[in-house]
Amino acid sequence: MxxxxxxxxxxxxxxxxxxxxxxxxxxxxxxxxxxxxxxxxxxxxxxxxxxxxxxxxxxxxxxxxxxxxxxxxxxxxxxxxxxxxxxxxxxxxxxxxxxxxxxxxxxxxxxxxxxxxxxxxPKVVMMLLNQVMRVALLTTHIPLKDVSAHVTDTEIKQVMKILHQDMQSKFGINQPKIAVCGLNPHAGEAGHIGREELDTIIPALDDLKRQGMDIHGPIPADTLFTPAKVKNYDVILAMYHDQGLAPLKYAGFGESVNITLGxxxxxxxxxxxxxxxxxxxxxxxxxxxxxxxxxxxxxxxxxxxxxxx
Missing domain, CATH: 3.40.718.10 (Isopropylmalate Dehydrogenase)
Structure with missing residues:
Protein backbone atom coordinates (compact mmCIF):
# COMPACT_ATOMS: atom_id res chain seq x y z
CA MET A 1 0.00 0.00 0.00
CA PRO A 122 20.41 12.69 11.17
CA LYS A 123 21.24 12.96 7.48
CA VAL A 124 19.25 12.58 4.27
CA VAL A 125 20.08 13.23 0.63
CA MET A 126 17.89 14.77 -2.05
CA MET A 127 18.19 13.14 -5.48
CA LEU A 128 16.27 13.70 -8.71
CA LEU A 129 16.32 11.41 -11.71
CA ASN A 130 14.89 10.96 -15.17
CA GLN A 131 15.67 8.92 -18.28
CA VAL A 132 18.85 10.95 -18.87
CA MET A 133 20.56 11.27 -15.48
CA ARG A 134 20.45 10.93 -11.70
CA VAL A 135 21.56 13.96 -9.70
CA ALA A 136 22.03 14.09 -5.92
CA LEU A 137 22.67 17.28 -3.95
CA LEU A 138 25.30 17.95 -1.30
CA THR A 139 23.34 21.01 -0.11
CA THR A 140 19.67 21.73 -0.71
CA HIS A 141 17.57 24.71 0.30
CA ILE A 142 20.12 27.19 1.59
CA PRO A 143 21.22 30.59 0.24
CA LEU A 144 23.96 30.44 -2.36
CA LYS A 145 26.21 32.61 -0.17
CA ASP A 146 26.19 29.85 2.49
CA VAL A 147 27.03 26.90 0.24
CA SER A 148 30.82 27.04 0.58
CA ALA A 149 30.61 26.84 4.38
CA HIS A 150 28.60 23.61 4.06
CA VAL A 151 31.10 21.94 1.72
CA THR A 152 32.99 20.15 4.48
CA ASP A 153 34.83 16.87 4.82
CA THR A 154 32.12 15.50 7.10
CA GLU A 155 29.27 16.59 4.86
CA ILE A 156 30.84 15.14 1.73
CA LYS A 157 31.57 11.79 3.35
CA GLN A 158 28.11 11.47 4.94
CA VAL A 159 26.30 12.29 1.71
CA MET A 160 28.50 10.05 -0.41
CA LYS A 161 28.03 7.06 1.90
CA ILE A 162 24.24 7.45 1.85
CA LEU A 163 24.29 7.90 -1.92
CA HIS A 164 26.47 4.83 -2.43
CA GLN A 165 24.37 2.68 -0.10
CA ASP A 166 20.99 3.67 -1.55
CA MET A 167 22.17 3.26 -5.13
CA GLN A 168 22.82 -0.31 -4.11
CA SER A 169 19.69 -0.96 -2.03
CA LYS A 170 17.09 1.07 -3.95
CA PHE A 171 18.44 0.81 -7.50
CA GLY A 172 20.31 -2.50 -7.46
CA ILE A 173 23.65 -1.07 -8.63
CA ASN A 174 26.31 -3.02 -6.78
CA GLN A 175 29.23 -0.68 -7.52
CA PRO A 176 27.78 2.68 -8.53
CA LYS A 177 29.96 4.94 -10.63
CA ILE A 178 29.65 8.38 -9.01
CA ALA A 179 30.73 11.67 -10.58
CA VAL A 180 31.24 14.69 -8.32
CA CYS A 181 30.92 18.31 -9.45
CA GLY A 182 33.43 20.92 -8.45
CA LEU A 183 32.10 23.85 -6.45
CA ASN A 184 33.91 26.60 -8.33
CA PRO A 185 34.10 27.34 -12.07
CA HIS A 186 36.56 24.94 -13.74
CA ALA A 187 36.60 23.00 -10.43
CA GLY A 188 38.75 25.75 -8.96
CA GLU A 189 41.38 25.65 -11.72
CA ALA A 190 44.14 24.39 -9.43
CA GLY A 191 43.24 26.90 -6.74
CA HIS A 192 43.17 30.00 -8.93
CA ILE A 193 39.32 30.25 -8.75
CA GLY A 194 38.78 29.02 -5.21
CA ARG A 195 40.44 26.44 -2.98
CA GLU A 196 37.49 24.31 -1.84
CA GLU A 197 38.41 21.57 -4.32
CA LEU A 198 42.05 21.38 -3.19
CA ASP A 199 41.48 21.85 0.52
CA THR A 200 38.29 19.87 1.10
CA ILE A 201 36.65 18.08 -1.81
CA ILE A 202 39.62 16.17 -3.23
CA PRO A 203 40.94 14.93 0.16
CA ALA A 204 37.45 13.73 1.14
CA LEU A 205 36.96 11.92 -2.16
CA ASP A 206 40.41 10.32 -1.92
CA ASP A 207 39.51 8.89 1.49
CA LEU A 208 36.29 7.44 0.07
CA LYS A 209 38.11 5.97 -2.92
CA ARG A 210 40.43 4.14 -0.52
CA GLN A 211 37.28 2.62 1.01
CA GLY A 212 36.40 1.12 -2.36
CA MET A 213 33.98 3.66 -3.86
CA ASP A 214 34.12 4.28 -7.63
CA ILE A 215 34.32 8.08 -7.60
CA HIS A 216 35.26 10.51 -10.37
CA GLY A 217 35.96 14.17 -9.78
CA PRO A 218 35.69 16.89 -8.86
CA ILE A 219 34.71 17.64 -12.47
CA PRO A 220 33.74 21.12 -13.71
CA ALA A 221 29.94 21.18 -13.83
CA ASP A 222 29.82 23.00 -17.17
CA THR A 223 31.44 20.02 -18.89
CA LEU A 224 30.10 17.22 -16.68
CA PHE A 225 26.48 17.96 -17.62
CA THR A 226 26.95 17.17 -21.28
CA PRO A 227 25.36 14.13 -22.99
CA ALA A 228 28.73 12.53 -23.72
CA LYS A 229 29.78 12.57 -20.06
CA VAL A 230 26.48 12.13 -18.22
CA LYS A 231 25.94 8.70 -19.76
CA ASN A 232 29.19 7.43 -18.25
CA TYR A 233 27.99 7.67 -14.64
CA ASP A 234 25.25 6.08 -12.55
CA VAL A 235 24.76 9.25 -10.52
CA ILE A 236 26.18 12.76 -10.21
CA LEU A 237 26.68 14.62 -6.94
CA ALA A 238 26.18 18.38 -7.33
CA MET A 239 27.41 20.84 -4.73
CA TYR A 240 24.25 22.96 -4.61
CA HIS A 241 20.61 23.02 -5.70
CA ASP A 242 20.63 24.87 -9.03
CA GLN A 243 23.99 23.49 -10.14
CA GLY A 244 22.46 20.03 -10.36
CA LEU A 245 18.77 20.59 -10.89
CA ALA A 246 18.91 23.15 -13.69
CA PRO A 247 20.50 20.70 -16.18
CA LEU A 248 18.43 17.78 -14.90
CA LYS A 249 15.13 19.61 -15.38
CA TYR A 250 16.22 20.88 -18.78
CA ALA A 251 16.82 17.27 -19.76
CA GLY A 252 13.45 16.02 -18.52
CA PHE A 253 11.19 18.51 -16.76
CA GLY A 254 7.77 17.03 -16.03
CA GLU A 255 9.16 13.51 -16.35
CA SER A 256 11.64 13.55 -13.47
CA VAL A 257 11.25 12.19 -9.94
CA ASN A 258 12.50 13.44 -6.58
CA ILE A 259 13.55 10.74 -4.13
CA THR A 260 14.82 11.20 -0.56
CA LEU A 261 17.76 8.93 0.24
CA GLY A 262 18.84 7.92 3.72
Whole structure:
Protein backbone atom coordinates (compact mmCIF):
# COMPACT_ATOMS: atom_id res chain seq x y z
CA MET A 1 0.00 0.00 0.00
CA UNK A 2 1.44 3.36 -1.08
CA UNK A 3 0.37 6.66 0.49
CA UNK A 4 -0.09 9.66 -1.81
CA UNK A 5 -0.27 13.09 -0.18
CA UNK A 6 -2.24 15.70 -2.12
CA UNK A 7 0.02 18.61 -1.26
CA UNK A 8 -1.01 22.26 -1.36
CA UNK A 9 -4.82 22.34 -1.77
CA UNK A 10 -4.72 25.50 -3.91
CA UNK A 11 -2.35 23.84 -6.38
CA UNK A 12 -2.52 21.07 -8.96
CA UNK A 13 -2.00 18.05 -6.68
CA UNK A 14 -5.57 16.77 -6.81
CA UNK A 15 -5.69 17.30 -10.60
CA UNK A 16 -2.59 15.16 -11.03
CA UNK A 17 -4.04 12.38 -8.89
CA UNK A 18 -7.29 12.61 -10.85
CA UNK A 19 -5.41 11.87 -14.08
CA UNK A 20 -3.95 8.72 -12.57
CA UNK A 21 -7.36 7.71 -11.19
CA UNK A 22 -8.92 8.12 -14.64
CA UNK A 23 -6.50 5.50 -15.97
CA UNK A 24 -6.98 3.16 -13.02
CA UNK A 25 -3.39 3.65 -11.83
CA UNK A 26 -4.13 4.01 -8.12
CA UNK A 27 -4.53 0.36 -7.18
CA UNK A 28 -2.91 -0.32 -3.80
CA UNK A 29 -2.75 3.42 -3.04
CA UNK A 30 -4.23 5.52 -0.24
CA UNK A 31 -4.90 9.21 -0.81
CA UNK A 32 -4.03 11.37 2.18
CA UNK A 33 -6.07 14.58 2.18
CA UNK A 34 -9.44 16.21 2.57
CA UNK A 35 -12.14 13.85 1.28
CA UNK A 36 -14.36 16.70 0.06
CA UNK A 37 -11.48 18.11 -1.98
CA UNK A 38 -10.83 14.64 -3.39
CA UNK A 39 -14.47 14.05 -4.29
CA UNK A 40 -14.66 17.43 -6.03
CA UNK A 41 -11.52 16.79 -8.06
CA UNK A 42 -11.85 13.09 -8.86
CA UNK A 43 -15.21 11.91 -10.22
CA UNK A 44 -14.33 8.26 -9.57
CA UNK A 45 -13.07 8.85 -6.03
CA UNK A 46 -15.85 6.81 -4.37
CA UNK A 47 -13.91 3.68 -5.27
CA UNK A 48 -10.56 4.98 -3.96
CA UNK A 49 -8.92 4.47 -0.58
CA UNK A 50 -8.92 7.78 1.28
CA UNK A 51 -7.46 8.78 4.63
CA UNK A 52 -9.43 11.89 5.46
CA UNK A 53 -7.57 14.89 6.82
CA UNK A 54 -9.88 17.93 7.02
CA UNK A 55 -8.92 21.28 5.58
CA UNK A 56 -8.94 24.13 8.08
CA UNK A 57 -10.80 26.35 5.60
CA UNK A 58 -12.29 25.63 2.14
CA UNK A 59 -9.66 25.78 -0.60
CA UNK A 60 -9.64 28.10 -3.59
CA UNK A 61 -7.60 26.97 -6.57
CA UNK A 62 -4.75 29.33 -7.29
CA UNK A 63 -5.09 31.21 -3.99
CA UNK A 64 -2.90 30.29 -1.05
CA UNK A 65 -4.28 30.41 2.48
CA UNK A 66 -2.03 30.25 5.53
CA UNK A 67 -4.88 28.62 7.46
CA UNK A 68 -4.28 25.37 5.56
CA UNK A 69 -0.52 25.21 6.17
CA UNK A 70 -0.86 22.89 9.17
CA UNK A 71 -3.18 20.64 7.13
CA UNK A 72 -0.47 20.18 4.50
CA UNK A 73 2.10 19.18 7.11
CA UNK A 74 -0.36 16.82 8.79
CA UNK A 75 -0.88 14.88 5.55
CA UNK A 76 2.89 14.42 5.21
CA UNK A 77 3.21 13.35 8.83
CA UNK A 78 0.44 10.75 8.52
CA UNK A 79 2.02 9.27 5.40
CA UNK A 80 5.51 9.19 6.92
CA UNK A 81 4.46 7.66 10.22
CA UNK A 82 2.35 5.14 8.31
CA UNK A 83 5.49 4.07 6.46
CA UNK A 84 7.46 3.81 9.70
CA UNK A 85 4.82 1.60 11.33
CA UNK A 86 4.40 -0.59 8.26
CA UNK A 87 0.88 0.52 7.34
CA UNK A 88 2.29 1.89 4.07
CA UNK A 89 5.25 0.57 2.10
CA UNK A 90 6.11 3.92 0.52
CA UNK A 91 4.89 7.49 0.19
CA UNK A 92 4.53 9.71 -2.89
CA UNK A 93 4.12 13.43 -2.37
CA UNK A 94 2.37 16.01 -4.54
CA UNK A 95 3.85 19.54 -4.53
CA UNK A 96 3.64 21.89 -1.57
CA UNK A 97 4.29 25.61 -1.24
CA UNK A 98 7.11 26.35 1.21
CA UNK A 99 6.36 30.06 1.32
CA UNK A 100 2.82 29.81 2.64
CA UNK A 101 3.91 27.37 5.36
CA UNK A 102 6.54 29.83 6.53
CA UNK A 103 4.04 32.68 6.26
CA UNK A 104 1.87 30.71 8.68
CA UNK A 105 4.64 31.01 11.26
CA UNK A 106 5.97 27.47 10.81
CA UNK A 107 9.70 27.17 10.09
CA UNK A 108 9.88 24.93 7.04
CA UNK A 109 12.51 24.44 4.33
CA UNK A 110 11.07 21.49 2.40
CA UNK A 111 9.79 17.93 2.32
CA UNK A 112 13.31 16.51 2.56
CA UNK A 113 14.23 18.28 5.77
CA UNK A 114 10.79 17.81 7.33
CA UNK A 115 10.85 14.05 6.75
CA UNK A 116 14.32 13.84 8.26
CA UNK A 117 13.01 15.62 11.36
CA UNK A 118 9.90 13.45 11.61
CA UNK A 119 11.87 10.21 11.40
CA UNK A 120 14.77 11.47 13.53
CA UNK A 121 17.16 10.78 10.67
CA PRO A 122 20.41 12.69 11.17
CA LYS A 123 21.24 12.96 7.48
CA VAL A 124 19.25 12.58 4.27
CA VAL A 125 20.08 13.23 0.63
CA MET A 126 17.89 14.77 -2.05
CA MET A 127 18.19 13.14 -5.48
CA LEU A 128 16.27 13.70 -8.71
CA LEU A 129 16.32 11.41 -11.71
CA ASN A 130 14.89 10.96 -15.17
CA GLN A 131 15.67 8.92 -18.28
CA VAL A 132 18.85 10.95 -18.87
CA MET A 133 20.56 11.27 -15.48
CA ARG A 134 20.45 10.93 -11.70
CA VAL A 135 21.56 13.96 -9.70
CA ALA A 136 22.03 14.09 -5.92
CA LEU A 137 22.67 17.28 -3.95
CA LEU A 138 25.30 17.95 -1.30
CA THR A 139 23.34 21.01 -0.11
CA THR A 140 19.67 21.73 -0.71
CA HIS A 141 17.57 24.71 0.30
CA ILE A 142 20.12 27.19 1.59
CA PRO A 143 21.22 30.59 0.24
CA LEU A 144 23.96 30.44 -2.36
CA LYS A 145 26.21 32.61 -0.17
CA ASP A 146 26.19 29.85 2.49
CA VAL A 147 27.03 26.90 0.24
CA SER A 148 30.82 27.04 0.58
CA ALA A 149 30.61 26.84 4.38
CA HIS A 150 28.60 23.61 4.06
CA VAL A 151 31.10 21.94 1.72
CA THR A 152 32.99 20.15 4.48
CA ASP A 153 34.83 16.87 4.82
CA THR A 154 32.12 15.50 7.10
CA GLU A 155 29.27 16.59 4.86
CA ILE A 156 30.84 15.14 1.73
CA LYS A 157 31.57 11.79 3.35
CA GLN A 158 28.11 11.47 4.94
CA VAL A 159 26.30 12.29 1.71
CA MET A 160 28.50 10.05 -0.41
CA LYS A 161 28.03 7.06 1.90
CA ILE A 162 24.24 7.45 1.85
CA LEU A 163 24.29 7.90 -1.92
CA HIS A 164 26.47 4.83 -2.43
CA GLN A 165 24.37 2.68 -0.10
CA ASP A 166 20.99 3.67 -1.55
CA MET A 167 22.17 3.26 -5.13
CA GLN A 168 22.82 -0.31 -4.11
CA SER A 169 19.69 -0.96 -2.03
CA LYS A 170 17.09 1.07 -3.95
CA PHE A 171 18.44 0.81 -7.50
CA GLY A 172 20.31 -2.50 -7.46
CA ILE A 173 23.65 -1.07 -8.63
CA ASN A 174 26.31 -3.02 -6.78
CA GLN A 175 29.23 -0.68 -7.52
CA PRO A 176 27.78 2.68 -8.53
CA LYS A 177 29.96 4.94 -10.63
CA ILE A 178 29.65 8.38 -9.01
CA ALA A 179 30.73 11.67 -10.58
CA VAL A 180 31.24 14.69 -8.32
CA CYS A 181 30.92 18.31 -9.45
CA GLY A 182 33.43 20.92 -8.45
CA LEU A 183 32.10 23.85 -6.45
CA ASN A 184 33.91 26.60 -8.33
CA PRO A 185 34.10 27.34 -12.07
CA HIS A 186 36.56 24.94 -13.74
CA ALA A 187 36.60 23.00 -10.43
CA GLY A 188 38.75 25.75 -8.96
CA GLU A 189 41.38 25.65 -11.72
CA ALA A 190 44.14 24.39 -9.43
CA GLY A 191 43.24 26.90 -6.74
CA HIS A 192 43.17 30.00 -8.93
CA ILE A 193 39.32 30.25 -8.75
CA GLY A 194 38.78 29.02 -5.21
CA ARG A 195 40.44 26.44 -2.98
CA GLU A 196 37.49 24.31 -1.84
CA GLU A 197 38.41 21.57 -4.32
CA LEU A 198 42.05 21.38 -3.19
CA ASP A 199 41.48 21.85 0.52
CA THR A 200 38.29 19.87 1.10
CA ILE A 201 36.65 18.08 -1.81
CA ILE A 202 39.62 16.17 -3.23
CA PRO A 203 40.94 14.93 0.16
CA ALA A 204 37.45 13.73 1.14
CA LEU A 205 36.96 11.92 -2.16
CA ASP A 206 40.41 10.32 -1.92
CA ASP A 207 39.51 8.89 1.49
CA LEU A 208 36.29 7.44 0.07
CA LYS A 209 38.11 5.97 -2.92
CA ARG A 210 40.43 4.14 -0.52
CA GLN A 211 37.28 2.62 1.01
CA GLY A 212 36.40 1.12 -2.36
CA MET A 213 33.98 3.66 -3.86
CA ASP A 214 34.12 4.28 -7.63
CA ILE A 215 34.32 8.08 -7.60
CA HIS A 216 35.26 10.51 -10.37
CA GLY A 217 35.96 14.17 -9.78
CA PRO A 218 35.69 16.89 -8.86
CA ILE A 219 34.71 17.64 -12.47
CA PRO A 220 33.74 21.12 -13.71
CA ALA A 221 29.94 21.18 -13.83
CA ASP A 222 29.82 23.00 -17.17
CA THR A 223 31.44 20.02 -18.89
CA LEU A 224 30.10 17.22 -16.68
CA PHE A 225 26.48 17.96 -17.62
CA THR A 226 26.95 17.17 -21.28
CA PRO A 227 25.36 14.13 -22.99
CA ALA A 228 28.73 12.53 -23.72
CA LYS A 229 29.78 12.57 -20.06
CA VAL A 230 26.48 12.13 -18.22
CA LYS A 231 25.94 8.70 -19.76
CA ASN A 232 29.19 7.43 -18.25
CA TYR A 233 27.99 7.67 -14.64
CA ASP A 234 25.25 6.08 -12.55
CA VAL A 235 24.76 9.25 -10.52
CA ILE A 236 26.18 12.76 -10.21
CA LEU A 237 26.68 14.62 -6.94
CA ALA A 238 26.18 18.38 -7.33
CA MET A 239 27.41 20.84 -4.73
CA TYR A 240 24.25 22.96 -4.61
CA HIS A 241 20.61 23.02 -5.70
CA ASP A 242 20.63 24.87 -9.03
CA GLN A 243 23.99 23.49 -10.14
CA GLY A 244 22.46 20.03 -10.36
CA LEU A 245 18.77 20.59 -10.89
CA ALA A 246 18.91 23.15 -13.69
CA PRO A 247 20.50 20.70 -16.18
CA LEU A 248 18.43 17.78 -14.90
CA LYS A 249 15.13 19.61 -15.38
CA TYR A 250 16.22 20.88 -18.78
CA ALA A 251 16.82 17.27 -19.76
CA GLY A 252 13.45 16.02 -18.52
CA PHE A 253 11.19 18.51 -16.76
CA GLY A 254 7.77 17.03 -16.03
CA GLU A 255 9.16 13.51 -16.35
CA SER A 256 11.64 13.55 -13.47
CA VAL A 257 11.25 12.19 -9.94
CA ASN A 258 12.50 13.44 -6.58
CA ILE A 259 13.55 10.74 -4.13
CA THR A 260 14.82 11.20 -0.56
CA LEU A 261 17.76 8.93 0.24
CA GLY A 262 18.84 7.92 3.72
CA UNK A 263 15.35 7.74 5.25
CA UNK A 264 14.00 4.60 6.98
CA UNK A 265 11.21 4.68 4.36
CA UNK A 266 10.69 5.10 0.62
CA UNK A 267 9.62 8.58 -0.45
CA UNK A 268 9.32 9.87 -4.01
CA UNK A 269 7.82 13.08 -5.35
CA UNK A 270 7.19 15.17 -8.44
CA UNK A 271 9.89 17.40 -9.92
CA UNK A 272 7.79 20.58 -9.99
CA UNK A 273 5.87 23.01 -7.82
CA UNK A 274 2.25 23.78 -7.11
CA UNK A 275 1.63 25.58 -10.44
CA UNK A 276 -0.91 27.94 -8.91
CA UNK A 277 -1.24 29.82 -12.20
CA UNK A 278 -2.73 26.82 -14.02
CA UNK A 279 -4.59 25.14 -11.14
CA UNK A 280 -8.07 24.11 -12.21
CA UNK A 281 -7.51 24.97 -15.88
CA UNK A 282 -6.98 21.44 -17.16
CA UNK A 283 -3.37 22.14 -18.14
CA UNK A 284 -1.53 20.11 -15.51
CA UNK A 285 0.52 17.12 -16.70
CA UNK A 286 0.71 14.08 -14.42
CA UNK A 287 3.84 12.68 -16.06
CA UNK A 288 6.11 13.34 -13.10
CA UNK A 289 3.60 11.98 -10.56
CA UNK A 290 3.17 8.86 -12.68
CA UNK A 291 6.95 8.40 -12.77
CA UNK A 292 7.19 9.00 -9.01
CA UNK A 293 4.59 6.30 -8.31
CA UNK A 294 6.32 3.90 -10.68
CA UNK A 295 9.68 4.46 -8.95
CA UNK A 296 8.12 4.01 -5.51
CA UNK A 297 6.64 0.67 -6.57
CA UNK A 298 9.98 -0.39 -8.04
CA UNK A 299 11.81 0.44 -4.81
CA UNK A 300 9.18 -1.43 -2.78
CA UNK A 301 9.54 -4.50 -4.99
CA UNK A 302 13.33 -4.41 -4.69
CA UNK A 303 13.24 -4.02 -0.90
CA UNK A 304 10.77 -6.89 -0.57
CA UNK A 305 12.90 -9.10 -2.79
CA UNK A 306 15.99 -8.25 -0.74
CA UNK A 307 14.17 -8.99 2.51
CA UNK A 308 12.86 -12.28 1.15
CA UNK A 309 16.32 -13.21 -0.03
Missing amino acids: IAITLGEPAGIGAELVAQLAAKDELNDCVLIGDENLIHQSIPSSKSLNIHHVPLAVPHQLGRLDVSNAAYVLETIKIAAMGCVTGRFQAMVTCPIHKGVINDAGISFSGHTEYLAELTET LPLIRTSVDHGTALDIAGKGLADAGSLRAALKLAKSCVARSQATFAG
